[in-house]
Each structure stands twice: as structure tokens, then as C-alpha cells.
Amino acid sequence: MFSFTNRLTLIALGFDAFCLNKKFLVFNLVNRNLKIKYRRSFFGYFWTILAPVMISMIYYFVFKVVMNVNRPHYLPFILAGVLPWSFFSQSISEATESIVANQALISKIPIPIHVFPYVVSITNFSTLFFSLPVIFILGMVSGVQPSPNMLWAFYFFGCLLLLSYSVGAILAVFYVYLRDLRHAIGLALQVWLYATPIFYDSSMIPPKYHWILFLNPVGSIFEGIHMSMLGSEGALIPHVLASLAWVTIGLLSLRVTYTRLRSGLVEVL
Amino acid sequence: MIEPVISVDHLVKEFNFSAERPTSLKSFLTNFSKGTVRYKSDVFRVLDDVSFAIYPGDFIGIMGRNGAGKSTLLKLISGIYTPTGGSIRTRGVIAPLIELGAGFHPELTGLENIFLNASILGFGREATEQALSSIIEFSELGDHIHRMIKNYSSGMLVRLGFSIATHLDAPILLVDEVLAVGDLSFQRKCITKIKELHRAGRTIILITHDSNSVREHCNRCIVLENKKKIFDGLPKEGVSLYESRQS
Numbered sequence: 001m002f003s004f005t006n007r008l009t010l011i012a013l014g015f016d017a018f019c020l021n022k023k024f025l026v027f028n029l030v031n032r033n034l035k036i037k038y039r040r041s042f043f044g045y046f047w048t049i050l051a052p053v054m055i056s057m058i059y060y061f062v063f064k065v066v067m068n069v070n071r072p073h074y075l076p077f078i079l080a081g082v083l084p085w086s087f088f089s090q091s092i093s094e095a096t097e098s099i100v101a102n103q104a105l106i107s108k109i110p111i112p113i114h115v116f117p118y119v120v121s122i123t124n125f126s127t128l129f130f131s132l133p134v135i136f137i138l139g140m141v142s143g144v145q146p147s148p149n150m151l152w153a154f155y156f157f158g159c160l161l162l163l164s165y166s167v168g169a170i171l172a173v174f175y176v177y178l179r180d181l182r183h184a185i186g187l188a189l190q191v192w193l194y195a196t197p198i199f200y201d202s203s204m205i206p207p208k209y210h211w212i213l214f215l216n217p218v219g220s221i222f223e224g225i226h227m228s229m230l231g232s233e234g235a236l237i238p239h240v241l242a243s244l245a246w247v248t249i250g251l252l253s254l255r256v257t258y259t260r261l262r263s264g265l266v267e268v269l
Numbered sequence: 270m271i272e273p274v275i276s277v278d279h280l281v282k283e284f285n286f287s288a289e290r291p292t293s294l295k296s297f298l299t300n301f302s303k304g305t306v307r308y309k310s311d312v313f314r315v316l317d318d319v320s321f322a323i324y325p326g327d328f329i330g331i332m333g334r335n336g337a338g339k340s341t342l343l344k345l346i347s348g349i350y351t352p353t354g355g356s357i358r359t360r361g362v363i364a365p366l367i368e369l370g371a372g373f374h375p376e377l378t379g380l381e382n383i384f385l386n387a388s389i390l391g392f393g394r395e396a397t398e399q400a401l402s403s404i405i406e407f408s409e410l411g412d413h414i415h416r417m418i419k420n421y422s423s424g425m426l427v428r429l430g431f432s433i434a435t436h437l438d439a440p441i442l443l444v445d446e447v448l449a450v451g452d453l454s455f456q457r458k459c460i461t462k463i464k465e466l467h468r469a470g471r472t473i474i475l476i477t478h479d480s481n482s483v484r485e486h487c488n489r490c491i492v493l494e495n496k497k498k499i500f501d502g503l504p505k506e507g508v509s510l511y512e513s514r515q516s
């Protein structure tokens with residue numbers, strides 16, 4: 001079973017992109033990150049939920065109370081956008097620096113370099129995964145009706161994980177050569193945040209601009225998360241397909257980056 | 270005929286320093302105004318046409334002065350660098366003792382670090398669990414194994430790192446002068462352990478500029494000088510050649 005998956009990854013991506021031969025290594029690195037994050041922290045995991053909830057409340061106050069946005073279930077709506085976004089932006093900015101940060105290790109031990117951005121994505125995703133119940137609970141309290149459509153959320157979260165890994169791992173390689181990226185990415189993520197349907201959805205933007213949503217690699221993913229988790233109206237299928245297309249583009253770019261630029265990278269570090 | 274565990278064929282390694290040209294706009298502009306923008310490649314050869322084979326059970330000493338290309342060779346053999354020309358073929362897992370305790374995290378316990386370090390060295394869960402008790406025993410850490418390693422002395426850290434690297438079941442061991450660390454009694458213990466592994470059939474590659482350890486332990490010696498292999502044969506002769514070149 002696993003050898004089949006391994007072979008499939010090798011054919012599709014040209015290298016062991018998901019570290020299937022290095023599961024024990026990935027497990028230990030993720031385990032280390034999580035342990036370090038919560039060691040000696042009294043509230044521990046609570047903080048990872050508290051921060052996005054606070055941010056959501058601030059935005060709720062700004063958009064709902066002050067600017068009077070008319071959208072049902074607006075608090076869980078914002079949270080369902082803010083949580084995956086903080087995963088996405090944090091993964092990308094951490095992953096970008098991950099190869100350079102582990103330079104000491106990479107130049108001394110034979111280790112596949114993409115393990116580091118991969119581990120960043122997995123670590124952040126596991127915290128996201130455990131905070132999903134909060135969105136669900138808040139949605140229920142707010143009166144969202146549970147429906148089988150909610151299962152689509154897992155699909156969109158999966159797409160987001162793959163996309164964050166591809167983007168992060170590609171940037172990590174470029175960051176070795178170009179240290180400006182750190183600043184550029186911070187800025188780009190700010191713009192990207194507002195270009196993504198997090199505080200709004202497609203029903204709030206004029207129909208003639210809807211196509212822009214599909215040009216945003218994560219546009220459909222966030223639209224899809226909102227739709228599936230909060231039972232909003234509209235067709236889910238276009239977003240399912242658009243997400244798939246962007247994930248495919250992301251993974252193929254990952255393939256090109258790593259098969260072309262990987263050799264000789266350690267020497268430059 | 271015995272097949273070699275490592276065969277190095279006409280190995281060439283070059284570093285391209287043009288990759289380290291100005292990487293920021295500021296330095297680009299200052300260089301540009303000085304007229305020193307260089308895009309010509311600045312290639313530096315570190316190893317030139319090196320060939321040799323290592324057979325199972327060998328205890329090889331690779332000697333050479335600073336800058337002779339020892340460490341580069343080591344990194345090529347362990348697969349960290351890719352060769353510019355020629356080829357390296359290896360059979361079996363290589364345990365690189367280039368750095369002891371690679372990836373150790375100060376806020377984790379000794380035990381947690383064993384798993385972390387072993388997986389970074391490329392070993393799986395089963396191999397690590399099998400070796401666990403002998404690793405802990407050899408490290409002489411006792412109950413300290415459950416403490417965070419930031420509270421360890423440097424001697425304890427070295428003991429743990431060495432213990433992990435040598436107790437995992439790797440047929441080839443690459444040793445890079447790590448033996449120079451730790452106190453005298455532990456150094457002796459390390460040498461004994463490495464000789465014991467050699468007797469058990471492992472292949473040992475020792476990179477050093479200490480003539481004594483090569484003369485005492487190795488059955489073969491390779492001397493590198495100025496990017497090339499200048500000697501491959503008995504340790505006695507190799508060491509005297511190396512020493513005559515020193516003066």
C-alpha cells in the first residue's frame with residue numbers, strides 16, 4: 001500500500017515530496033515542535049485558540065457592530081476564515097525560513113531539505129485541526145444547521161495544507177538565495193489576507209468581480225470552507241474544482257523547484 | 270571477489286562562489302558604482318580526480334592537512350554534497366559521526382532526544398527502539414536520561430551523542446575527529462567502542478590529522494594533499510609520508 005503511494009508520489013512529483021520514506025523523522029520533528037510549544041506553558045493549547053478567537057471578536061466588532069455588515073452567523077463566519085488563514089500565513093512565513101534556519105543540521109547530516117518546510121506545515125496544521133471544534137461549537141451556538149455538506153470542509157482544509165506546503169517549500173528554496181523574501185512575504189501576506197474571502201464572501205462582492213476570486217489560489221478554498229461549515233447557499237462544485245486546480249499548480253511548481261534547484265543547494269547554504 | 274562498500278571514481282568537486290555574489294540591492298548598487306559587479310563564475314576546485322574503493326571490514330584513516338579536502342570528501346561520501354564530476358557508490362547505511370548529537374533540543378529530555386537524533390541520522394522507529402537500552406547503558410547517564418538535556422554537562426552531552434551514533438546498526442561509520450572531545454577516559458572508551466565495532470565487521474572511515482591514531486588502529490591509510498590523493502596503502506608508510514610533507 002505504502003510502496004504504491006511512494007511510487008505514485010515519485011512519478012507525479014519527481015521526489016519524495018511527502019517524506020513517505022521518512023515518517024519516523026517527520027513524526028519526531030513534529031513531536032518536538034509541539035512539545036516545545038506547550039512545555040512550561042500553563043494554558044498550553046488554550047492559547048492557540050484564544051488568539052484567533054480574540055482576533056475574530058475584534059473584526060466582528062469592526063465589521064458587524066461599527067460598519068453593520070449584514071451576514072448571518074457572522075462571528076463563526078469570521079472565525080472559520082481567521083483560523084485557517086492564521087495557519088496558512090504562519091506556515092508560509094515559518095516554512096520560508098526553515099531551510100536556512102536548519103542550515104547547521106543540513107550541512108552536517110544527510111537529510112532531505114524539504115523535510116523542514118514539510119514539518120512546519122504539518123505542525124501548524126495539527127494545531128489548526130484541534131481548533132476546528134471551536135468553529136463548529138460557535139456555529140451551533142449561533143444556530144447553524146448541521147448538514148452532510150460540512151464534510152466538504154475536510155477536503156478544503158486538505159487543499160489548504162497541500163497549498164501551504166507547496167508555497168512554503170518553494171519560498172524556502174528561494175530564500176536561500178534571496179533574503180529579501182522575508183520582508184516581501186510579510187507584506188504580500190497582508191495584501192493577500194484582504195484579497196481572500198475571510199471577512200466577506202462572494203455574495204458581498206459585485207457579481208462582475210467574482211472571477212477574481214478564482215485567480216486567488218486560496219480564494220476558492222476559503223469560499224468553500226465558509227460554504228461547507230456555515231451552510232451558506234451557492235454551488236460548491238466550482239470551488240471544489242478551482243481548489244483542485246490550484247493545488248495541482250502548486251504541487252507541479254514544487255516539482256519543478258525541487259528537481260531543478262535542489263542539487264547544489266547545500267553547498268550554497 | 271569482494272564488492273566494495275564504497276567506491277569513489279574519478280571524483281571531482283568544485284564550489285561555485287559566484288553564487289555568493291551580492292545578494293542585496295544595496296551591495297549590488299555599491300559594487301556597481303565601484304564597477305566591481307562580477308557575474309563571471311568563480312569556480313574553486315576542492316577535490317581533483319580522486320579514486321579509491323573501501324571494502325567491508327576496512328578501518329581506513331584519511332589524512333591530510335587543513336584544506337586538503339578531507340571534510341569535503343566526507344560530506345560527499347555521506348551524501349550531503351553532490352559530486353561535480355565522477356561518481357560515488359555506496360552500499361548500506363552510513364552513520365555519519367561528523368557531529369555528535371545533531372539536532373539535540375535543550376528543552377527535551379535525554380530519552381526524547383535519543384529518538385530525535387536517531388531519526389535525524391536516518392534510522393527508523395524499530396532500529397531505535399532495539400538499540401535504546403544499550404544506548405542508555407553506554408552513555409552512563411542513569412536516571413539523568415529523564416532530565417532535560419539543557420541541564421547536562423558537556424561531557425554528558427558528548428556521551429549521549431556518541432552512544433546514539435555508535436549503537437544504531439549501521440554497517441559503515443564515518444568518524445570526523447569527534448574523538449577529540451570529551452575527557453581522556455571517555456576518549457579511550459570511544460576508541461575501544463569503535464575498535465569493537467570494527468571487530469564485529471563494521472567498516473570504519475576515520476578522518477583525522479592525528480598520525481598516532483591512524484598508526485595504531487587503521488589497516489589502511491589514504492593521504493590527501495592539495496586536492497589529490499597522494500597515497501593509498503599501509504598506515505606506517507602513509508603516516509611517514511604525511512609527516513615528511515608536514516615539515
